[in-house]
Amino acid sequence: MFTDSHCHLNFPELVEKLIPIREAMAEAKVDRALCICTTMEEFEGVHGLATSYDNFWATVGVHPDTEGLTEPSVEDLLARAALPRVIAIGETGLDYYGMEDRKGGRTVADLEWQRERFRTHIRAARACTKPLVIHTRSASVDTLRILREEGEDGAGNRAGGVFHCFTETAEVARAALDLGYYISFSGILTFKNAQDLRDVAAFVPMDRLLIETDSPYLAPVPYRGKTNNPSYVPYVAQQLATVKGVSVEAVAEATSKNFDDLFLRTEQ
Numbered sequence: 001m002f003t004d005s006h007c008h009l010n011f012p013e014l015v016e017k018l019i020p021i022r023e024a025m026a027e028a029k030v031d032r033a034l035c036i037c038t039t040m041e042e043f044e045g046v047h048g049l050a051t052s053y054d055n056f057w058a059t060v061g062v063h064p065d066t067e068g069l070t071e072p073s074v075e076d077l078l079a080r081a082a083l084p085r086v087i088a089i090g091e092t093g094l095d096y097y098g099m100e101d102r103k104g105g106r107t108v109a110d111l112e113w114q115r116e117r118f119r120t121h122i123r124a125a126r127a128c129t130k131p132l133v134i135h136t137r138s139a140s141v142d143t144l145r146i147l148r149e150e151g152e153d154g155a156g157n158r159a160g161g162v163f164h165c166f167t168e169t170a171e172v173a174r175a176a177l178d179l180g181y182y183i184s185f186s187g188i189l190t191f192k193n194a195q196d197l198r199d200v201a202a203f204v205p206m207d208r209l210l211i212e213t214d215s216p217y218l219a220p221v222p223y224r225g226k227t228n229n230p231s232y233v234p235y236v237a238q239q240l241a242t243v244k245g246v247s248v249e250a251v252a253e254a255t256s257k258n259f260d261d262l263f264l265r266t267e268q
Helices: 018-027 042-050 075-079 108-128 141-151 168-176 195-203 230-244 248-266
Strands: 002-007 029-035 056-062 086-095 132-137 161-163 182-185 210-212
Touching: 002 210, 002 230, 018 029, 018 168, 018 230, 029 042, 029 168, 029 230, 029 248, 042 056, 056 195, 075 108, 086 108, 086 141, 086 161, 086 248, 108 132, 108 141, 108 161, 132 141, 141 168, 161 168, 168 195, 195 230, 210 230, 210 248, 230 248
Parallel strands: 002 029, 029 056, 056 086, 086 132, 132 161, 161 182, 182 210
Antiparallel strands: none
16 A cells, blocks of 8 residues: 655664564555665675565665765766666765765865766666666755756756655655656655645645655654654654645555656566
């Protein structure tokens, strides 16, 4: 019924509890999950989950905040993208949030390495025609610009993809949709102070929506502040159903179909 399109089940707080999490997923009717890679070093563990369970899939990529670990080449990404049950490139993108605190006072100009890494991921995704899983935080202008410059302009798309854990404005959502991309919402959608985001969700067409947990982060209400896991994704679906004025079953059906259309079109 439900598909969690973005989770980090290889992280220690989740992988150590994988059996009860899978039981909770079954009880909550969460049939499938996409396990997201954030470093090249963790790829083997992420891929191992996908090859061990027939309702898990994997991605390959390096998160924009990652520093001091292996920097991937296009060839590195393509080699892993060719493996069974690897269905997307990412998590990739740009993150300019908290320049003073989180990035040691560096400027946006100092983050050219992020932009080059993003281009590497886009080029790999276009080469293997697998979708991108995009993280963008306080960087939407550059994220959209680079996608266009690399050919992902809505007309020349060979990759496509999703803007995951969307927290941007309706204008950014419209631009992403115009490029042919999907929009995914997380537990943030349920937060009391997230009315602006719910307004954005109301705008996004049903055939371009995905739902996710981004677990272990961002647990939805009523579990906010606790460790998140894929069995909580129905709470995101329920909030989306309320926003859209449809049944939760309709959201489950639409978002699962969208997952198939985006991610499983090239499954080996």
